[in-house]
Amino acid sequence: MSIEKNLQNIKQQVPPHVQLVAVSKTKPVEALREAYQAGQRIFGENKIQEMTQKWEQLPKDIEWHMIGHIQTNKVKYMAPYVSLVHGIDSVKVLQEINKQAKKYQRIINCLLQIHIAEEETKFGFDAEEVEQLITSNSLTDLEHVKIVGLMGMATFTEDKEQIKQEFTQLKKLFDHLSNTKKPNFDLQILSMGMSNDYEIAIACGSTMIRIGSSIFGAR
Numbered sequence: 001m002s003i004e005k006n007l008q009n010i011k012q013q014v015p016p017h018v019q020l021v022a023v024s025k026t027k028p029v030e031a032l033r034e035a036y037q038a039g040q041r042i043f044g045e046n047k048i049q050e051m052t053q054k055w056e057q058l059p060k061d062i063e064w065h066m067i068g069h070i071q072t073n074k075v076k077y078m079a080p081y082v083s084l085v086h087g088i089d090s091v092k093v094l095q096e097i098n099k100q101a102k103k104y105q106r107i108i109n110c111l112l113q114i115h116i117a118e119e120e121t122k123f124g125f126d127a128e129e130v131e132q133l134i135t136s137n138s139l140t141d142l143e144h145v146k147i148v149g150l151m152g153m154a155t156f157t158e159d160k161e162q163i164k165q166e167f168t169q170l171k172k173l174f175d176h177l178s179n180t181k182k183p184n185f186d187l188q189i190l191s192m193g194m195s196n197d198y199e200i201a202i203a204c205g206s207t208m209i210r211i212g213s214s215i216f217g218a219r
Protein backbone atom coordinates (compact mmCIF):
# COMPACT_ATOMS: atom_id res chain seq x y z
CA MET A 1 0.00 0.00 0.00
CA SER A 2 1.13 3.54 -0.70
CA ILE A 3 1.77 6.17 1.95
CA GLU A 4 -1.15 8.15 0.55
CA LYS A 5 -3.54 5.17 0.87
CA ASN A 6 -2.33 4.45 4.39
CA LEU A 7 -2.94 8.05 5.41
CA GLN A 8 -6.43 7.97 3.92
CA ASN A 9 -7.25 4.73 5.74
CA ILE A 10 -6.20 6.11 9.10
CA LYS A 11 -7.95 9.44 8.61
CA GLN A 12 -11.19 7.62 7.91
CA GLN A 13 -11.02 6.05 11.35
CA VAL A 14 -9.99 9.14 13.26
CA PRO A 15 -12.54 11.72 14.42
CA PRO A 16 -11.85 15.35 13.44
CA HIS A 17 -10.90 16.48 16.96
CA VAL A 18 -7.95 14.05 16.99
CA GLN A 19 -4.74 15.30 15.35
CA LEU A 20 -2.53 12.90 13.47
CA VAL A 21 1.24 13.08 13.89
CA ALA A 22 2.97 11.13 11.12
CA VAL A 23 5.97 9.54 12.81
CA SER A 24 8.67 9.58 10.16
CA LYS A 25 11.76 8.63 12.21
CA THR A 26 14.36 6.63 10.24
CA LYS A 27 12.42 7.21 6.99
CA PRO A 28 14.03 9.03 4.06
CA VAL A 29 13.00 12.55 3.06
CA GLU A 30 11.26 11.14 -0.05
CA ALA A 31 8.79 9.27 2.16
CA LEU A 32 7.96 12.46 4.07
CA ARG A 33 7.55 14.32 0.77
CA GLU A 34 5.04 11.71 -0.34
CA ALA A 35 3.03 12.17 2.85
CA TYR A 36 3.29 15.94 2.46
CA GLN A 37 1.90 15.71 -1.06
CA ALA A 38 -0.99 13.68 0.34
CA GLY A 39 -1.77 16.62 2.63
CA GLN A 40 0.05 15.64 5.84
CA ARG A 41 1.56 18.64 7.66
CA ILE A 42 2.50 17.29 11.11
CA PHE A 43 5.56 15.06 11.37
CA GLY A 44 7.09 13.43 14.43
CA GLU A 45 10.76 12.54 14.86
CA ASN A 46 12.64 11.07 17.80
CA LYS A 47 16.17 12.36 17.14
CA ILE A 48 16.83 16.08 17.08
CA GLN A 49 19.61 16.00 14.50
CA GLU A 50 17.66 13.81 12.08
CA MET A 51 14.63 16.08 12.48
CA THR A 52 16.74 19.16 11.81
CA GLN A 53 18.19 17.69 8.61
CA LYS A 54 14.68 16.94 7.38
CA TRP A 55 13.41 20.38 8.41
CA GLU A 56 16.16 21.95 6.29
CA GLN A 57 15.12 19.99 3.20
CA LEU A 58 11.33 20.15 3.38
CA PRO A 59 8.65 22.86 2.99
CA LYS A 60 8.44 25.34 5.83
CA ASP A 61 4.72 24.94 6.53
CA ILE A 62 5.39 21.57 8.19
CA GLU A 63 4.88 21.34 11.96
CA TRP A 64 7.75 19.39 13.50
CA HIS A 65 7.06 17.44 16.68
CA MET A 66 9.89 16.02 18.77
CA ILE A 67 8.50 12.79 20.22
CA GLY A 68 11.61 11.12 21.62
CA HIS A 69 13.76 11.42 24.71
CA ILE A 70 15.52 14.79 24.73
CA GLN A 71 19.27 15.18 25.06
CA THR A 72 19.82 18.62 26.53
CA ASN A 73 22.94 19.34 24.46
CA LYS A 74 20.89 18.97 21.25
CA VAL A 75 18.00 21.26 22.19
CA LYS A 76 19.67 24.26 20.54
CA TYR A 77 19.31 22.71 17.08
CA MET A 78 15.51 22.48 17.22
CA ALA A 79 14.85 25.66 19.19
CA PRO A 80 14.31 27.89 16.11
CA TYR A 81 11.59 25.79 14.52
CA VAL A 82 10.11 22.93 16.61
CA SER A 83 6.35 23.30 17.16
CA LEU A 84 5.71 20.77 19.91
CA VAL A 85 7.98 18.76 22.20
CA HIS A 86 6.17 15.63 23.45
CA GLY A 87 8.79 13.96 25.60
CA ILE A 88 9.46 16.32 28.52
CA ASP A 89 10.55 14.03 31.33
CA SER A 90 12.47 16.31 33.67
CA VAL A 91 12.64 19.89 34.89
CA LYS A 92 16.21 20.02 33.61
CA VAL A 93 15.04 19.46 30.02
CA LEU A 94 12.36 22.09 30.45
CA GLN A 95 14.93 24.59 31.70
CA GLU A 96 17.18 23.97 28.72
CA ILE A 97 14.30 24.38 26.26
CA ASN A 98 13.35 27.61 28.02
CA LYS A 99 16.92 28.90 27.71
CA GLN A 100 17.19 28.08 24.00
CA ALA A 101 13.68 29.36 23.18
CA LYS A 102 14.58 32.67 24.78
CA LYS A 103 17.44 33.13 22.32
CA TYR A 104 14.92 33.01 19.50
CA GLN A 105 12.34 35.14 21.32
CA ARG A 106 9.81 32.37 21.14
CA ILE A 107 7.68 30.22 23.37
CA ILE A 108 8.00 26.48 22.77
CA ASN A 109 4.95 24.34 23.43
CA CYS A 110 5.65 21.19 25.42
CA LEU A 111 3.88 18.05 26.66
CA LEU A 112 4.85 16.38 29.91
CA GLN A 113 5.55 12.71 29.40
CA ILE A 114 3.75 10.66 32.00
CA HIS A 115 4.92 7.21 32.98
CA ILE A 116 1.89 4.92 32.65
CA ALA A 117 3.38 1.65 31.43
CA GLU A 118 4.48 -1.12 33.74
CA GLU A 119 7.89 -1.31 32.03
CA GLU A 120 10.62 0.33 34.06
CA THR A 121 12.48 1.57 31.02
CA LYS A 122 9.93 4.12 29.84
CA PHE A 123 10.81 7.71 30.69
CA GLY A 124 8.45 10.17 32.29
CA PHE A 125 6.94 11.80 35.35
CA ASP A 126 4.50 10.06 37.65
CA ALA A 127 1.34 11.81 38.85
CA GLU A 128 2.92 12.92 42.11
CA GLU A 129 5.94 14.49 40.40
CA VAL A 130 3.69 16.48 38.08
CA GLU A 131 1.70 17.79 41.03
CA GLN A 132 4.99 18.83 42.62
CA LEU A 133 6.11 20.56 39.46
CA ILE A 134 3.00 22.71 39.21
CA THR A 135 2.66 23.51 42.89
CA SER A 136 6.32 24.39 43.28
CA ASN A 137 7.65 27.58 41.74
CA SER A 138 9.96 25.84 39.29
CA LEU A 139 7.58 26.53 36.40
CA THR A 140 6.95 30.20 37.11
CA ASP A 141 10.29 31.47 35.84
CA LEU A 142 10.17 29.49 32.62
CA GLU A 143 8.53 32.13 30.46
CA HIS A 144 9.64 30.66 27.15
CA VAL A 145 7.98 27.27 27.53
CA LYS A 146 4.31 26.47 27.76
CA ILE A 147 2.98 23.14 28.99
CA VAL A 148 0.01 22.49 26.71
CA GLY A 149 -0.67 18.83 27.41
CA LEU A 150 0.38 15.36 28.47
CA MET A 151 1.87 12.45 26.54
CA GLY A 152 2.02 8.79 27.42
CA MET A 153 2.90 5.37 26.06
CA ALA A 154 1.10 2.21 27.11
CA THR A 155 2.87 -1.03 27.88
CA PHE A 156 3.88 -3.00 24.78
CA THR A 157 1.43 -5.87 25.17
CA GLU A 158 -1.36 -7.75 23.40
CA ASP A 159 -3.55 -7.26 26.46
CA LYS A 160 -6.06 -4.66 25.29
CA GLU A 161 -7.62 -4.42 28.75
CA GLN A 162 -4.29 -3.41 30.24
CA ILE A 163 -3.69 -0.81 27.52
CA LYS A 164 -7.16 0.57 28.14
CA GLN A 165 -6.51 0.81 31.87
CA GLU A 166 -3.25 2.68 31.34
CA PHE A 167 -4.78 5.17 28.89
CA THR A 168 -7.76 5.67 31.19
CA GLN A 169 -5.41 6.44 34.04
CA LEU A 170 -3.66 9.07 31.92
CA LYS A 171 -6.97 10.61 30.83
CA LYS A 172 -8.01 10.93 34.48
CA LEU A 173 -4.79 12.72 35.34
CA PHE A 174 -5.27 14.96 32.30
CA ASP A 175 -8.83 15.89 33.36
CA HIS A 176 -7.68 16.56 36.90
CA LEU A 177 -4.72 18.75 35.87
CA SER A 178 -6.82 20.58 33.29
CA ASN A 179 -8.42 22.45 36.18
CA THR A 180 -5.10 24.13 36.89
CA LYS A 181 -4.41 27.16 34.71
CA LYS A 182 -1.25 29.22 34.82
CA PRO A 183 0.34 31.52 32.23
CA ASN A 184 2.56 28.68 31.05
CA PHE A 185 0.45 25.70 32.08
CA ASP A 186 -2.81 25.11 30.27
CA LEU A 187 -3.57 21.55 29.22
CA GLN A 188 -5.31 21.13 25.85
CA ILE A 189 -3.56 18.17 24.23
CA LEU A 190 -3.58 14.53 25.28
CA SER A 191 -1.04 12.72 23.11
CA MET A 192 -1.58 8.97 23.31
CA GLY A 193 -1.91 6.17 20.77
CA MET A 194 0.47 4.60 18.24
CA SER A 195 -0.06 2.21 15.31
CA ASN A 196 -0.96 -0.72 17.54
CA ASP A 197 -3.18 0.99 20.07
CA TYR A 198 -4.58 4.23 18.64
CA GLU A 199 -8.17 2.96 18.47
CA ILE A 200 -8.11 2.23 22.20
CA ALA A 201 -6.40 5.56 22.85
CA ILE A 202 -9.08 7.50 20.96
CA ALA A 203 -11.82 5.66 22.83
CA CYS A 204 -10.08 6.69 26.06
CA GLY A 205 -9.96 10.39 25.14
CA SER A 206 -6.80 10.95 23.12
CA THR A 207 -6.67 14.20 21.13
CA MET A 208 -3.40 13.46 19.32
CA ILE A 209 -2.13 10.16 17.95
CA ARG A 210 1.41 9.40 16.83
CA ILE A 211 1.43 6.91 13.96
CA GLY A 212 4.56 5.60 12.26
CA SER A 213 4.55 2.09 10.84
CA SER A 214 0.89 2.12 9.75
CA ILE A 215 1.70 5.07 7.48
CA PHE A 216 5.31 4.50 6.37
CA GLY A 217 5.62 0.72 6.82
CA ALA A 218 7.78 -1.23 9.24
CA ARG A 219 11.09 0.27 10.34
Ligand SMILES: *Cc1c(COP(=O)(O)O)cnc(C)c1O
Nearest residue numbers: 023046067194195210211212213
Ligand atom coordinates in the same frame (compact mmCIF):
# COMPACT_ATOMS: atom_id res chain seq x y z
C1 LIG B 1 8.09 5.41 17.13
C2 LIG B 1 7.12 6.10 17.98
C3 LIG B 1 5.76 6.18 17.66
C4 LIG B 1 5.16 5.50 16.45
O1 LIG B 1 5.18 4.12 16.58
P1 LIG B 1 4.45 3.15 15.52
O2 LIG B 1 4.24 1.91 16.28
O3 LIG B 1 5.39 3.00 14.38
O4 LIG B 1 3.18 3.82 15.12
C5 LIG B 1 4.93 6.90 18.50
N1 LIG B 1 5.39 7.50 19.61
C6 LIG B 1 6.68 7.45 19.97
C7 LIG B 1 7.12 8.15 21.21
C8 LIG B 1 7.59 6.75 19.18
O5 LIG B 1 8.88 6.70 19.55
